Amino acid sequence: MSIVAAVEFAEKNKARFVEELKALLRIPSISTDPERVGDVRRAAEFVAAELTRIGMENVRLIETTSASHANGHPLVYADWLHAAPKADGAAAATVLCYGHYDVQPAEPLDEWKSPPFEPTERDGNIYARGAVDDKGQMWMHVKALESLFAADGGRLPVNVRVIVEGEEEVGGEGIAAFVREHGDVLKADVALVSDTEMFAADLPTLCVGLRGMIYTEIEARGARTDLHSGMYGGAAPNPFVALAQVIAKLKDVDGKILIPGFYDKVATPTDAELKAWKALPFDEEHYRETEVGSVALTGEAGYSVLERTWARPTVDVHGMPGGFIGAGAKTVIPAKAVAKVSMRLVPDMTPAESFAQYKAYVESLTPKGIVLEVRMIHSGDPIVVSTDNPYVKAATDAMHEVFGKETVFVRGGGSIPIVGDFVRELKIPTVMMGFGLPDDNLHAPNEKFHLANFYRGIESIVRFLSGVGA
């Protein structure tokens, strides 16, 4: 029976799978860094070569130049479309496996216990930038496909297309344009995305909702050139003070966003969903202590942590470039400063409307002597995916086999814009079956992937693809 054979193959080859993943993790494919363009492409070629080796067809890099997007990082495409009809005689289904091979920057480098691009095993985990987000999870797809090919003489139980992008961490504009303009190339019945996490160790989890986002910059310009704060302090506008005044007015001290109209389209989760969230094994004090580690949690009064991170919009500031940031003292009034500000959006907010509300509000706050410019860097739609389809059942059945437990349905606070594109452009649902853990340090120093979950993920995907094909 090919499922058993595939699972056995994966079990026997798991050490090799990890070594291959390490080779991929050594490539610093930081998509936001213009100096890493070559490394990003090298990661794409690495993935394409492996897809070819395991038996996928039509493997190619697709350049993402389009009307709206020039000189991006390439997509990796592959397919295998020769699956036998289903047991009931219906045509074989097609699964679109999505992942991304690009990673976040690794700064601050001095906080990594082992270097971010020298993958290191410690305590049953593999530590590296991209370990869980998303190289490790994308590699589960590739290794599940390899195991299925190996178990059945070079055949798969279902039609499969693979699309792996290199711009997820910078907004995914290239794949969005490709899906919009060449959706037929990706024609499928369901998408499989493994870029989320499990609610807790050993608790199989499907993510059925994601926040969207708008990532912006506010640039404040004051004097024409940098000025000495002794000579000009008291007369020249200070861009950092101006940005502070603006930022302080984005939220009140209770975490309520003050942008007019921002909450108008916010949909309340269903009673059933809220009830299910309350039943999840989650202790806010434990979360504060072990995951966040701050003296107190923050956020909108009157909402639980899960509601605040899954179903409420937020504002965060990520960095404020400009001025003097070295050691010691420099008495400069900088000519300009920037605040990198993002907002998480929830259904039924839209990036376009939310950005317009934000921009108008920020501009209305312009401090004296300052010129503000508000720029959108990238955005993603919030989404809620349906749980009422056979693919979700195939996923929960697969994970029940592997974990021996019922699957919990959660939402994610982060944004995976491509899931919205699949809904809108391809009209297909997405199964978000992720195997990260809450303490995997996504986007932070010491990112890791729990190796047991890497193996369980491969087995779950083997069983899911077999289930969809059955």
Added chain:
Amino acid sequence: MSIVAAVEFAEKNKARFVEELKALLRIPSISTDPERVGDVRRAAEFVAAELTRIGMENVRLIETTSASHANGHPLVYADWLHAAPKADGAAAATVLCYGHYDVQPAEPLDEWKSPPFEPTERDGNIYARGAVDDKGQMWMHVKALESLFAADGGRLPVNVRVIVEGEEEVGGEGIAAFVREHGDVLKADVALVSDTEMFAADLPTLCVGLRGMIYTEIEARGARTDLHSGMYGGAAPNPFVALAQVIAKLKDVDGKILIPGFYDKVATPTDAELKAWKALPFDEEHYRETEVGSVALTGEAGYSVLERTWARPTVDVHGMPGGFIGAGAKTVIPAKAVAKVSMRLVPDMTPAESFAQYKAYVESLTPKGIVLEVRMIHSGDPIVVSTDNPYVKAATDAMHEVFGKETVFVRGGGSIPIVGDFVRELKIPTVMMGFGLPDDNLHAPNEKFHLANFYRGIESIVRFLSGVGA
């Protein structure tokens, strides 16, 4: 007559003087940069070698290690104490010539039209980091001394001590400790400091008051490690948002500082001083347009620009290190962020009391979930110097000879802490005779020194030293 001979010597040698200055400006003696320790020492040695060559005695580098200050940059000391008694038979006076050989960092480098450490002449100016602050002005002292030695067979008209420091731009802790602990070495009747500017081109100026300062850092810590803003946004405290909330409460929108008690000790300038300031050739709109270049000036309502920059305290933010400041987007909630905040102080405020008020107020503003640490980086006393002494008369007479105009008395907005140390520890007045211009881009890209003022400065100092010795 030796004054005429000295002035002639300076005139004949001015091209060489500029070439020597260029050699000094090529040394990137950035005192705040730990990687420039060797360059800073090289600048000290350059100055010491020239003082020896022109005929100064007891030339030496003095290490600034003391109980309160370890491993600083060296002082350069020299003296010549063989002056003949005055015309009236009184013992010769001793002038303490002060300057500094260290410079500010040159960032942002891409805004310099010529590289900061490749001095370049354009339009009658010499462009380089340190051109006017203070290498160029300190070099005027050295060249005035050389001219006097040359004109009078290796003698000076007055006793002279020279002290040149290498930590002015980082707070001058080393020289402060030296003056406090070894004041006898610097025993003098008056100090001459050329580290200020003229009120306008061709308008001889003495600076008779300086603001003090406290330069601080506020560190805000939230989560234990950097977190993903998608997953934790809405629950984890954001250090930048917290700092913005604090900074926004330091001043109201009319520029009034909100720190309780901060204005209590602020002394109002005398009516005579305010009247003299009103008579100065100063147009606020012209200043806004040509010097600041912002769409409007800012600062405390109800005070003129000169009052605001000379006689009122201020708050400025210089930079906010932390988080992600690269190009593009990184969705991080940083574990910590820092704001570099300084305050200018005026008589009769004291750094210790002002810092205590500020620290208590900032801590009282601590946002939820955040731990704040408020640190003093360095400080300087505000001072007002007396105009009622023969040295001020010698200075105004000297500049009248050179410029053909009466001297105006102004204050400076910046801090020269050593002047306070001279008053407090040595009990001597300071003549602040500076030859910078308001558009010399102090501490900013494209710093320059007007070469005509370099020459007029040398002549003014020749005449001043001769006048004090007469």
